[in-house]
Amino acid sequence: MNKHISTYLIFIFIFSVSFFSCHTLRKESSKTSAKNNRSRSSNTARPGVASRTPVRKPANKPAPTKKPATVNNRPTYSRSPASAEIPKVVEVARTYSGTPYRSGGNDKSGIDCSGLICSVYSEIGVKVPRISWQQSEFGSEVGSLKDIKPGDWVFFVPEAGREGYVSHAGIVTDVRNQDEIIFIHASTSRGVREDNLFSNYFKGRFVKAMRPFQL
Template sequence: MLNKYSTLLLLGLLFLVASCGKSSYSTFSKPDEAYKSAQEIAELKKMERQQRRLAKKSGLFSKTEKTDGLVKIKTKPARNSRSGKDAAYSSRKVETVISTARSYRGTPYKFGGTTRVGMDCSGLLCTSFQSIGVKLPRTSSEQSQFGPTVSTHDLRAGDLVFFSSTQSPSNITHAGIVTEVRNDNEIYFIHSSTSLGVKEDNLFAPYYKRNFIKAVRPNI
């Protein structure tokens, strides 16, 4: 039979459950559970409330989930992670860059050119990215440092690809923008070639595959 102290303690626990939300622990031990005294149950509930208060105060948690009598804290995505909305926005920007570059198809090559009269390879990259307010360095060599390096297996539309006619990583001589990834052997990029001007080619065509140096992903 409960004494006066135990009765008051249990009534207090019932009040806390009503005022603070449901708890993982019953006020009384269940027949199929290991026996817990009223004091033990009170301590367990106190720990739950502290976890909830900490989660709410920190602002880093979206909600708590009870699992096997313990509180499992679910975290929100990190602030610098890309949300679905941000990813969609980035995708639209990539589409704008590519459509701008494609609008110059057929423009003849001109060293130092950045217009429809004539365009060189690095000028095409600069002009295309200006359409979304991104200012790229002017030379292919500098552009090859504009973002983290990515493997050809991970290439996607909007990535920048670089080549060297001397096949030397320290001598970047050509650049382009990935426009389409069809499969492992068909990755198309747009560039301004010295012979045919602005056009699209397969990165794995023998000439470009032989002179390929690296790819980078601009942070847009």
């Protein structure tokens, strides 16, 4: 009897151990499966999260375009005339005498004051500014009237005795005395002609003289 009871108890013990071991394994297996399912679900809901590989720049990325160098608005001048060429400047300027005035003109069919200066120097192979205000800033300013020489440029404002923008220009052709400084210019009413800087009309409008090249 006792032998049968002992055998029965041993059987019950082995069965219990096997049952609880399998139950534990099943729980662990279920937990692992559930964890894997959650991971797959999370990766499906957020594509690209699992892979943190950085986006690569294109291999053939074009080189950045360089900004062009700033170009100075001041024109490039071919050469500076020698002092011996000043008589030639005067001579060429006088060939334009009588040419009618034409705004924006550059030749003997019609010319304006700044065009006269530009064309005269162009004929002797020297490039100078075309616009009168640019011409009025080109070279070195002559300190006083008594220092003005042939070849210098003279500039005027529209109204006598008032400050204003440079509206007229000419080339000095002859300095006879302190009261006679002759310059050639393109008059709007009379065309290209020579006048005295100290005439009633021009004396009050004169503002400056420039020596375009150091002679």
